[in-house]
Amino acid sequence: MEKIRIVLAGPRGKMGTEALKMIESTPHFELAAAVDSRNGGKRIKDIVGLPSFEALIYEDLHVCLDETVADVLIDLTKPEIGKKHLEIALERNVRPVIGTTGFSDEDLRRLSDLAADRQTGAIIAPNFAIGAILMMKFSQMAAKYLPHVEIIEKHHDQKLDAPSGTALKTAQLITEVRESVKQGHPEETEDLPGARGAELDGMRIHSVRLPGLVAHQEVIFGGEGQTLTIKHDSMNRASFMPGVKLAVERVMKIDQLVYGLENIIE
Ligand SMILES: NC(=O)c1ccc[n+]([C@@H]2O[C@H](COP(=O)([O-])OP(=O)(O)OC[C@H]3O[C@@H](n4cnc5c(N)ncnc54)[C@H](O)[C@@H]3O)[C@@H](O)[C@H]2O)c1
Numbered sequence: 001m002e003k004i005r006i007v008l009a010g011p012r013g014k015m016g017t018e019a020l021k022m023i024e025s026t027p028h029f030e031l032a033a034a035v036d037s038r039n040g041g042k043r044i045k046d047i048v049g050l051p052s053f054e055a056l057i058y059e060d061l062h063v064c065l066d067e068t069v070a071d072v073l074i075d076l077t078k079p080e081i082g083k084k085h086l087e088i089a090l091e092r093n094v095r096p097v098i099g100t101t102g103f104s105d106e107d108l109r110r111l112s113d114l115a116a117d118r119q120t121g122a123i124i125a126p127n128f129a130i131g132a133i134l135m136m137k138f139s140q141m142a143a144k145y146l147p148h149v150e151i152i153e154k155h156h157d158q159k160l161d162a163p164s165g166t167a168l169k170t171a172q173l174i175t176e177v178r179e180s181v182k183q184g185h186p187e188e189t190e191d192l193p194g195a196r197g198a199e200l201d202g203m204r205i206h207s208v209r210l211p212g213l214v215a216h217q218e219v220i221f222g223g224e225g226q227t228l229t230i231k232h233d234s235m236n237r238a239s240f241m242p243g244v245k246l247a248v249e250r251v252m253k254i255d256q257l258v259y260g261l262e263n264i265i266e
């Protein structure tokens with residue numbers, strides 16, 4: 001099998017270090033280069049605590065892709081950088097696998113058009129954990145029958161964006177199968193602003209940020225005399241790596257942008 005040559009953006013981060021281990025243990029993956037906010041000119045093996053890859057570190061993706069033969073870019077940096085890197089990679093026909101969140105509907109339309117123009121596969125995955133994908137799929141199934149929904153997402157307190165990409169994606173999947181519903185009492189008031197959480201098509205989304213958490217979500221459905229809770233917990237960042245590996249393999253075989261791993265697992 002030919003090796004898939006990967007550029008990894010964010011190699012020193014919590015996700016990036018797990019991704020390096022995943023690449024190291026996958027015989028048909030090769031780390032071609034890395035993009036970091038510092039350490040340009042060094043090699044991955046020169047950074048204390050990182051595996052002994054010879055791959056060079058660049059501080060600019062343009063320069064990296066000028067000097068590197070690559071098939072796939074994995075981006076695990078931060079929202080505005082992931083978006084910029086996705087575009088740079090597509091313009092050079094390098095297939096992006098993006099783990100950062102914060103893409104608006106308008107961004108997704110524009111980037112889908114760009115991927116289609118370039119006939120280059122791209123995957124944006126708000127959550128790489130296979131269990132989280134199932135949680136979203138099961139929630140979409142349940143919402144057909146129990147349309148009153150509240151989402152509680154909980155993450156570590158270093159997370160930059162709220163609500164989480166997973167919560168937004170879950171809400172979007174639910175809007176595809178249910179009519180818009182006015183939830184709660186028609187005359188309810190918020191005596192403390194934000195008490196009822198964010199609102200998306202009648203659904204409420206509550207974001208919790210605490211040290212000690214990794215990534216967790218509960219989707220609670222209410223009906224007459226019953227509730228249903230669908231819950232997923234990522235206890236560590238290794239939980240995301242089978243999904244990253246799957247996305248890298250799959251992005252090599254598609255020629256359009258896919259938003260969400262639920263679109264590539266059976
Ligand atoms: N899709 C998923 O399943 C999933 C799971 C966990 C985290 N995430 C997302 O992945 C991203 C990384 O998460 P994390 O917990 O590893 O964060 P982190 O803060 O530990 O790591 C981010 C890394 O990106 C680097 N970085 C910042 N700007 C950069 C730039 N311009 N170029 C290159 N590198 C740059 C930082 O130096 C840091 O090492 C976040 O956006 C997070 O929301 C996604």
Ligand SMILES: O=C(O)C1=N[C@H](C(=O)O)CCC1
Nearest residue numbers: 101126127159164165166215
């Ligand atoms: O920032 C994180 O950490 C995570 N973000 C994702 C999201 O926004 O949904 C989910 C996984 C962890």
